[in-house]
Amino acid sequence: xxPDSINKLSKLPYYQQLYxxxxxxxxxxxxxxxxxxxxxxxxxxxxxxxRNTVRQVLDILVNEGYIYRQRGKGTYIAHPTxxxxxxxxxxxxxxxxxxxxxxxxxxLDAAVIPTPEDIAGQLQIPLGEELVKIKRLRLAxxxxxxxxxxxxxxxxxxxxxxxxxxxxxxxxxxxxxxxxRLVSAKQVIKAIQTSGNLTDELKISKQAALLFLERVxxxxxxxxxxxxxxxxxxxxxxxxxxxxx
Amino acid sequence: xxPDSINKLSKLPYYQQLYxxxxxxxxxxxxxxxxxxxxxxxxxxxxxxxRNTVRQVLDILVNEGYIYRQRGKGTYIAHPTxxxxxxxxxxxxxxxxxxxxxxxxxxLDAAVIPTPEDIAGQLQIPLGEELVKIKRLRLAxxxxxxxxxxxxxxxxxxxxxxxxxxxxxxxxxxxxxxxxRLVSAKQVIKAIQTSGNLTDELKISKQAALLFLERVxxxxxxxxxxxxxxxxxxxxxxxxxxxxx
DNA sequence: TAGTGGTCTAGACCACAAA
DNA sequence: TTGTGGTCTAGACCACTAA
Numbered sequence: 001x002x003p004d005s006i007n008k009l010s011k012l013p014y015y016q017q018l019y020x021x022x023x024x025x026x027x028x029x030x031x032x033x034x035x036x037x038x039x040x041x042x043x044x045x046x047x048x049x050x051r052n053t054v055r056q057v058l059d060i061l062v063n064e065g066y067i068y069r070q071r072g073k074g075t076y077i078a079h080p081t082x083x084x085x086x087x088x089x090x091x092x093x094x095x096x097x098x099x100x101x102x103x104x105x106x107x108l109d110a111a112v113i114p115t116p117e118d119i120a121g122q123l124q125i126p127l128g129e130e131l132v133k134i135k136r137l138r139l140a141x142x143x144x145x146x147x148x149x150x151x152x153x154x155x156x157x158x159x160x161x162x163x164x165x166x167x168x169x170x171x172x173x174x175x176x177x178x179x180x181r182l183v184s185a186k187q188v189i190k191a192i193q194t195s196g197n198l199t200d201e202l203k204i205s206k207q208a209a210l211l212f213l214e215r216v217x218x219x220x221x222x223x224x225x226x227x228x229x230x231x232x233x234x235x236x237x238x239x240x241x242x243x244x245x
Numbered sequence: 246x247x248p249d250s251i252n253k254l255s256k257l258p259y260y261q262q263l264y265x266x267x268x269x270x271x272x273x274x275x276x277x278x279x280x281x282x283x284x285x286x287x288x289x290x291x292x293x294x295x296r297n298t299v300r301q302v303l304d305i306l307v308n309e310g311y312i313y314r315q316r317g318k319g320t321y322i323a324h325p326t327x328x329x330x331x332x333x334x335x336x337x338x339x340x341x342x343x344x345x346x347x348x349x350x351x352x353l354d355a356a357v358i359p360t361p362e363d364i365a366g367q368l369q370i371p372l373g374e375e376l377v378k379i380k381r382l383r384l385a386x387x388x389x390x391x392x393x394x395x396x397x398x399x400x401x402x403x404x405x406x407x408x409x410x411x412x413x414x415x416x417x418x419x420x421x422x423x424x425x426r427l428v429s430a431k432q433v434i435k436a437i438q439t440s441g442n443l444t445d446e447l448k449i450s451k452q453a454a455l456l457f458l459e460r461v462x463x464x465x466x467x468x469x470x471x472x473x474x475x476x477x478x479x480x481x482x483x484x485x486x487x488x489x490x
Numbered sequence: 491t492a493g494t495g496g497t498c499t500a501g502a503c504c505a506c507a508a509a
Numbered sequence: 510t511t512g513t514g515g516t517c518t519a520g521a522c523c524a525c526t527a528a
Contacts (some may be wrong), residue, residue, distance in 0.1 A: 072506035191436035191479035209454040234436035317525035
């Protein structure tokens, strides 16, 4: 299991250890949205650190939207908001659940290809390099929602084509079999017209508008790992966003 | 001018006062990107507060992307990144400058209208209420970039139609004449097909795709103030976004 | 070696919510 | 009145950078 106390001999700062401890409790469902977490005084006792250190950790969790504080009352687990959907990396499955759909996947294509020029630059690899291309049709309540094209550097994930991409989430495969975690990403959002070849897959008209997204995802080591193109049906999919001053 | 010291008798916490002081120096260009700001020890001396208080302020500014720290070296003014464009409220003018265009504006319409049903809900006002509608064509390097429709509650800004919306930024008018600051917003991003009536204004074909955005902006008091629709030419405008785990 | 930011402590007083 | 989070202080030691 996950450690539940702070190792004072570790090189890791206390606050980072405590952060991981509390974060795991939230992620693993030990605490659920609406729950009050132990007051600062108890956390101080439990983990044998000062109030400033506890507050440093809680500040981070508040900033990340995991918890919220109410003066005089306590600190609570936050309810996931739509805001997080646009700034956190989430899977298609998770996204659809948040939107109240039942997700589904059909694999349209899975093959090894030579790197196209436009993708080579995005993934910072030479043109000769082999890529794995995985093309999937995504369904929501059984109806087409989007087409996704994933491109992975073959060298990073040999034999990945042995997996069934309709059943097993790609991120889970990368993490379990290759030790690669996708921790950050950059993406561009555009509106485009269908170029014709997706009309059948998405069940849309020849001229329909699509919400189009290109994303480069980076591993925990900071290297680009995946290039992703998503074509969303504009009549079914919208993005949501919160802004501040 | 803006106060440059902390009022220890004020009800405002020190850290909020110091935050405003430093933020103004950045915004007004007193410090420019790449500049090193005074070390914590100097800020402590200058403003007569403890190190924790100084660091509390710097933490906020780091979080908001205004500054970055380098251990052993110093704290520096950050260069604005594209990331801020999608999570901060910025004006069209500012946006175009960041993208390397020269902005321009033509006013297409400015009038008082009764509230349409769909907007009444967004602005949380009754159907009978009067709205000010301002429709503007936005240009980048002289070519059409987008059409914006702003809707304001007339009661909040009487006589606003006397202004020249091609010359004076709307946000500046609201702040100077009516004391209204737009501090947060929620928006939805979609892809749509032109409905025909914008083809002339945007110089696009009858079936072109548009990036479409609907935004509700809130004042410092938390009330919805403006409803905004923007129709971007999809061939000229894209959104950029960074994600994390 | 001197100066910077990074982490941590122990203690204080305040403001707010609920009993 | 009690317990919660909000703000603040003074001091300490460490890790990194540059001279």
